[in-house]
Amino acid sequence: MAVKQISVFIENRVGGLAEVTDALGSANINIRALSISETSDFGILRLIVDDVNKAAKVMREGGFICQVTDVLAVAGEDKPGSIAKIISALTKGNVDMEYAYAFFAKNEDLAYMIVRVDDEEMDRAVRYLKDNGIQVVDEEDVMNL
Amino acid sequence: MGKFYDEEMETLPADKLRALQSERLVKQVKRVWDNVPYYRKKMEAKGVTPDDIKGIEDLHKLPFMTKDDLRDAYPYGLLACDRKDVVRIHSTSGTTGKRVVAFYTQNDIDLWDNCCARALTAAGADEGDIVQVSYGYGLFTGGMGLHGGSTKLGCMTVPISSGNTERQIQFMTDLEASILCCTPSYAAYLAESINEQGMRDKIKLKAGIFGAEAWTEEMRADIEKKLGIKAYDIYGLTELSGPGVAYECEAQKGMHINEDHFIAEIINPKTQEVIPDNEKGELVFTSLTKEAFPLLRYRTKDLCVLNREKCSCGRTFVRMHKPMGRSDDMLIIRGVNVFPSQIETVLLKEGMPPNYQIIVDRVNNTDTFDINVEMTEDMFSDRMSKISEKEGHLMAALKTMLGIQAKVHLVAPKTIERSEGKAVRVIDKRKLY
Numbered sequence: 027m028a029v030k031q032i033s034v035f036i037e038n039r040v041g042g043l044a045e046v047t048d049a050l051g052s053a054n055i056n057i058r059a060l061s062i063s064e065t066s067d068f069g070i071l072r073l074i075v076d077d078v079n080k081a082a083k084v085m086r087e088g089g090f091i092c093q094v095t096d097v098l099a100v101a102g103e104d105k106p107g108s109i110a111k112i113i114s115a116l117t118k119g120n121v122d123m124e125y126a127y128a129f130f131a132k133n134e135d136l137a138y139m140i141v142r143v144d145d146e147e148m149d150r151a152v153r154y155l156k157d158n159g160i161q162v163v164d165e166e167d168v169m170n171l
Numbered sequence: 172m173g174k175f176y177d178e179e180m181e182t183l184p185a186d187k188l189r190a191l192q193s194e195r196l197v198k199q200v201k202r203v204w205d206n207v208p209y210y211r212k213k214m215e216a217k218g219v220t221p222d223d224i225k226g227i228e229d230l231h232k233l234p235f236m237t238k239d240d241l242r243d244a245y246p247y248g249l250l251a252c253d254r255k256d257v258v259r260i261h262s263t264s265g266t267t268g269k270r271v272v273a274f275y276t277q278n279d280i281d282l283w284d285n286c287c288a289r290a291l292t293a294a295g296a297d298e299g300d301i302v303q304v305s306y307g308y309g310l311f312t313g314g315m316g317l318h319g320g321s322t323k324l325g326c327m328t329v330p331i332s333s334g335n336t337e338r339q340i341q342f343m344t345d346l347e348a349s350i351l352c353c354t355p356s357y358a359a360y361l362a363e364s365i366n367e368q369g370m371r372d373k374i375k376l377k378a379g380i381f382g383a384e385a386w387t388e389e390m391r392a393d394i395e396k397k398l399g400i401k402a403y404d405i406y407g408l409t410e411l412s413g414p415g416v417a418y419e420c421e422a423q424k425g426m427h428i429n430e431d432h433f434i435a436e437i438i439n440p441k442t443q444e445v446i447p448d449n450e451k452g453e454l455v456f457t458s459l460t461k462e463a464f465p466l467l468r469y470r471t472k473d474l475c476v477l478n479r480e481k482c483s484c485g486r487t488f489v490r491m492h493k494p495m496g497r498s499d500d501m502l503i504i505r506g507v508n509v510f511p512s513q514i515e516t517v518l519l520k521e522g523m524p525p526n527y528q529i530i531v532d533r534v535n536n537t538d539t540f541d542i543n544v545e546m547t548e549d550m551f552s553d554r555m556s557k558i559s560e561k562e563g564h565l566m567a568a569l570k571t572m573l574g575i576q577a578k579v580h581l582v583a584p585k586t587i588e589r590s591e592g593k594a595v596r597v598i599d600k601r602k603l604y
Binding site: 031033035036037042063065067068070072089090091092093095124125142 | 546547548551552553554555556558580581582583584585586
């Protein structure tokens with residue numbers, strides 16, 4: 027039930043991010059969701075894209091450092107309180123979130139959230155969320171957004 | 172004419188000094204030949220026996236010693252006395268992480284203390300002085316070296332060691348310390364803090380002895396002005412004893428080498444030929460009186476000039492210029508010897524490619540030490556916590572190897588500057604020489 031995310035190492039300098047997004051754009055890769063986490067030296071760019079394998083290939087060929095990892099994608103209604111519902115379910119289920127970010131899809135009334143949990147926690151988290159009535163989205167769903 | 176600690180030696184006429192050096196050299200060569208197989212092998216390889224060394228004029232026949240020899244013979248291979256006669260060791264970092272360990276008999280300590288007492292006297296100290304020793308104590312020779320000299324001279328010695336600036340200033344003012352011994356960068360830092368706290372009028376310092384790292388005349392002027400003292404340079408290396416191999420007098424025009432204990436030569440580092448005084452080359456020392464760890468023709472890798480002109484202070488010992496650079500790639504950062512190869516060793520051990528760049532600078536008179544390391548797929552993660560963990564692990568491994576903290580920066584692959592294909596390993600922005 028996991029979704030593939032690609033993370034790319036970017037140096038904290040002018041143009042560092044553009045180099046990555048330019049390379050992906052030129053390769054016709056569509057970015058569905060994006061988040062950046064940074065220190066004073068570098069940043070981690072995390073992306074959900076339409077073709078993660080191609081994106082990883084493009085990145086590596088361009089000399090970038092990247093990694094593909096499994097993350098959880100959950101959906102909720104696009105209305106106040108829906109993210110809160112997801113977070114509160116994760117908290118109640120003692121699922122440790124490393125990071126999370128949200129995005130919207132066009133022409134839909136759903137808001138999506140990407141959640142990074144420990145690899146060993148993944149199955150339990152999916153089960154728990156489903157039991158609590160939260161929609162967990164799979165790779166194919168995300169591709170079709 | 173100033174005061175002397177050992178007037179007879181410090182003002183010994185040139186011919187008598189040469190005779191004394193010759194006599195001590197002959198004895199020392201025989202001693203290492205008899206006691207140290209490593210030396211014997213080296214001399215045999217060069218076809219020299221103690222019979223060939225009749226005086227200082229034969230010094231050039233002896234083989235050179237380098238840090239590599241110290242590494243090869245580590246730990247006890249160069250010990251020239253019984254282990255039971257050794258009373259102390261000191262240590263410094265070596266080229267590939269193996270440390271250099273130097274041994275001392277009680278007599279070695281006494282002579283070293285004498286050398287430091289000479290340095291303190293030349294800086295105007297006597298038994299009425301209160302000496303604050305703010306060099307680090309421990310394996311580093313700075314603290315215990317000046318401590319020994321100060322105690323020998325009969326000064327009230329404050330073994331405060333380095334760090335804890337507030338306490339330093341408190342002792343300095345409360346006890347009315349008159350002589351400060353520490354690294355020049357720490358002296359500059361203390362001077363800054365004292366002035367910031369408006370304590371300048373409360374301190375009673377009259378002089379300082381600052382060594383173990385390179386400093387400029389501008390830095391000296393700055394420290395002297397901010398603390399209202401005379402600032403003296405001191406030179407030494409663990410391999411020979413520690414601080415006090417050479418020291419500055421009131422003329423502040425170069426450091427007098429304690430020639431009754433050390434013979435200094437200047438060589439061309441490429442051809443290894445001895446070159447005349449007043450020409451720049453690599454400083455080479457022979458320790459004449461060391462019992463436990465005598466070194467013959469030890470290449471310091473410090474580039475320097477010797478000056479035999481008569482000094483206004485009355486000392487006859489030759490003067491060495493402040494080191495003017497290195498003939499190897501060793502850096503001295505916050506008083507600690509750092510070899511780029513040590514960083515390479517750590518990276519390889521941590522399973523990382525040895526792509527790094529050292530950036531050293533001096534900000535507010537304190538050395539900054541940064542290491543750029545190229546990120547790898549192995550180290551990278553989508554989780555910041557994992558990267559920080561690995562980064563922390565790398566920094567700890569570097570600290571263990573180098574003895575000082577470096578700030579690690581992870582940079583993109585292939586971004587470390589390469590000049591003509593060869594990576595530029597060191598960028599030293601300090602203007603020290």
